[in-house]
Amino acid sequence: MGSTEVVFKTTEWIQQVRSRIQTAQSRQKSYADKRRSNLEFQVGDMVLLKVSPWKGVIRFRERGKLGPRYIGPFRVTTRVSKVAYRLDLPAELSQIHIIFPVSQLRKCLVDDSAIVPLEDIQVDDSLNYIERRVAILDRKTKTLRNKVVQLVKVQWQHRKGSEWAWEPEEEMRDHYPELFSDAADFEDKV
Numbered sequence: 001m002g003s004t005e006v007v008f009k010t011t012e013w014i015q016q017v018r019s020r021i022q023t024a025q026s027r028q029k030s031y032a033d034k035r036r037s038n039l040e041f042q043v044g045d046m047v048l049l050k051v052s053p054w055k056g057v058i059r060f061r062e063r064g065k066l067g068p069r070y071i072g073p074f075r076v077t078t079r080v081s082k083v084a085y086r087l088d089l090p091a092e093l094s095q096i097h098i099i100f101p102v103s104q105l106r107k108c109l110v111d112d113s114a115i116v117p118l119e120d121i122q123v124d125d126s127l128n129y130i131e132r133r134v135a136i137l138d139r140k141t142k143t144l145r146n147k148v149v150q151l152v153k154v155q156w157q158h159r160k161g162s163e164w165a166w167e168p169e170e171e172m173r174d175h176y177p178e179l180f181s182d183a184a185d186f187e188d189k190v
Helices: 003-035 169-175 179-189
Strands: 046-050 070-081 084-088 099-101 105-107 132-143 148-158 161-168
Touching: 046 084, 132 161, 132 179, 148 169, 161 169, 169 179
Parallel strands: none
Antiparallel strands: 046 070, 046 105, 070 084, 084 099, 132 148, 148 161
């Protein structure tokens, strides 16, 4: 075998290896692209920011066992490039760079009616939401196996609006006696 033949065979093998590598790369790219979606945000959209598992929540907020994967929502202020956006971050996150790649963002579907201002929320000592009771609308008697329970239909006012529920009269008298001063007028009407 001459030296030219060795060079020719070696060059042929190198080309064959390169073509196989190119085929494998394109196959892997097609698999990866199936899972990816092109994310684009408009200025003013609300997005969630992915918390880096490497840095954890330590950098963003309080530390804990069950930390959030995403924090936010934050408003997109400008589009820096095709894959990067500038966010409007609160003052507590001022130490973080405000431009993020699309891979760190997730679209947040915000329903403006579901957002409750923090000032409107009232909680008790055990951190349960306090609902205001408005009035007693009706009364009824429910007969159980060996017990008769007096129920009152109470109208509640809470953050999403107004609704009513049947509650045991005894519990309502213990917790909300002010409702039953108006209930005496209701009984007179009935």
